[in-house]
Amino acid sequence: MLNKTEKARAELQPxxxxxxxxERALLLMADGRKDDAQLFALFGGQGRELVASLLARGYLVDESPTPPAASPSPARQAPAVSADAFAGPRSMASARMFLFDLSERMFAPRDKLLAQHYRDALREARDLQGMLVVSRAMMADVERLAGSERADGISERLARLLPESALETP
Known part of the structure; x- marks a missing residue:
């Protein structure tokens, strides 16, 4: 049975x-009483990856009794790929939504004016090149606020959302 940690409880605070x-919805459901299979089935089967990611990052704890000689199941190990894996088509719209979400999660809690600046800039970016200019500025601020490793990880996720044409070098 999966249950929230103190870190998860803090995340769920206003x-x-x-x-x-x-991820937040899954945390709300992880109460130590629901069967793991119920959580794994969430979000069209993506629940398993989300659970693995939340376990690896310390938001969830597995309180299921396990036999002493048993090795951990694959669902209990950190995922081989990012939990933000994207299975849909690459598109400017997907990348734009990712950047809007990034602005809300990364900047809004720290600097509301910066978050508003990026929301406005993304709304004004009418083409792929304009959106790429905004994304580069955002990555520079992510690096400034959270470090280069975090910025690199976010850049990699963004690259998986952008249309192939945006990744081609001239």
Missing amino acids: GQRQLAQR
Whole structure:
């Protein structure tokens, strides 16, 4: 049975928002009484990856009794790929929504004016090049606020959402 940690409880408090909406929804449901399979089945089967990510990052704890010689199941190990894996088509719209979400999760809690600046800039970016200019500025601020490793990880996720044409070098 999966249960919330103190870190998860803190995340669920008003004004705290570091996780995506699906991760937060899963945390709300993890109460130590629901069967793991119920949580794994959430979000069209993406629940398993989300659980693995939340376990690895310390938001969930597995309180199921396990036999001493048993090795952990794959669902209890950190995922081989990011929990933000994207299976849909690459598109400017998907990338734009990712950037809007990033602005809300990364900047709004720290600097409301900066978050508003990026929301406005993303709304004004009418084409792919304009959106890429905004995304580069956002990555610079992510690096400033959270470090280069975090910025690199976010850049990689963004690259998986952008249309292939945006990734081609001239």
